[in-house]
Amino acid sequence: MSLDAIVGTAGRHAGLPLQLLISLTILSLIPFVLVMCTSFVRIVVVLSLVRSAIGASALPPNAVLTGLALVLTLAVMAPTAQRIAREAVVPYSNGTISASRAIDRALGPLQVFMLRQVRGADVALFERIARRRPEPERSAPLTVLVPAFVVGELRNGFAIGFALYLPFVAIDLAVAAMLMGLGMMMLSPPVISLPVKLLLFVMVDGWALLCGGVAASFR
16 A cells, blocks of 8 residues: 555544534534524514413423424424525535535525524624624624524514413403402402413414414514
8 A cells, every 4th residue: 555545544534533523513503503593582482471371380381382392493494494405415415515615505594594583783782792893784793693683583572472461461350350349359360360261262273373473473
C-alpha cells in the first residue's frame, strides 16, 4: 500500500469520531428546534389556557396535552418539513451536498416560516439587546430571529387564550350569581359550573374547533 493511501485511510478514520460528534450534536438540538422554532409554543400555550379555563386542572393530563400539541405541530409544519426533506435531507443522504450545506438548506425553510409570524418591533427589540445594527427582517440572524419568534408566539398564544377564556368566565359568573340568588352560599360555584362548561364544550365540539382555529392562526 502506498504512503498516500495509508494517509488517506488514516484521515478518514480520524474524521469518523468528529462526524459522530457532529451528528450527535445535531440530534441533541432537534428537541430545541421543535419547541422554539415551530408552531409548538403557541399551540401548547392555547391548549393549556383552555384546560385552565374549563377548570379541570388535571384533565387532559399533561402527556395528552403535549402529545396533541406535537401532532398539531407536525400538521402545521408539514409543508416546511417537506421542503426541508426535499432541499436538505434527500441531497445529503445521496451524498451530493456536505453536512454544513445541508444544515444551511434546512434552516432556510424554518427561517421563512418564522419570518411570516414575527413582528418587526420584536426583531428590532432583540437587535438592540444583541447590540446589533438594525437590518431588514429577512437578514436577521437566528440569534435575533428565534427569540423574536418565541416572544411573538407567546403573545399570540396568550391573546387567543384570553379570547377563549371569556365564555368560561361568563359561565362561572352566571352560576355564582344564580347560587347567590337562591341563597345557596355554602355550595361552591365550581361544583355546578364545571359540568356545565364540560357539557357546553362537548356540545360545540370544542376540541375540534380549538385545534382547527389554532392551526388556522398561522400564516
